[in-house]
Amino acid sequence: MTKSYDSIIGSVLNSLSELRVFVEENEPSRAGIVRAIQQEIELLDYHMAYGEEPEPLMTRGVIVGVDFTDSLEILETL
Numbered sequence: 001m002t003k004s005y006d007s008i009i010g011s012v013l014n015s016l017s018e019l020r021v022f023v024e025e026n027e028p029s030r031a032g033i034v035r036a037i038q039q040e041i042e043l044l045d046y047h048m049a050y051g052e053e054p055e056p057l058m059t060r061g062v063i064v065g066v067d068f069t070d071s072l073e074i075l076e077t078l
Contacts, residue, residue: 012041013041016041017038
């Protein structure tokens with residue numbers, strides 16, 4: 001049985017979210033690394049879905065240079 005892209009990427013993104021929370025709690029000075037990895041994986045996911053890079057203002061979680069990633073994750077959870 002072959003896994004689908006969606007099941008693989010979903011697992012990766014969920015695991016990275018859990019890792020980010022763990023690192024923020026246990027080694028906050030290194031949390032930026034996990035956030036950077038998450039952003040790169042999200043860019044890959046966007047490319048896989050749409051075949052192109054997102055526009056700069058559309059970059060997930062960042063609007064005009066302000067990072068709303070945590071706020072978006074809370075909304076997604078709801």
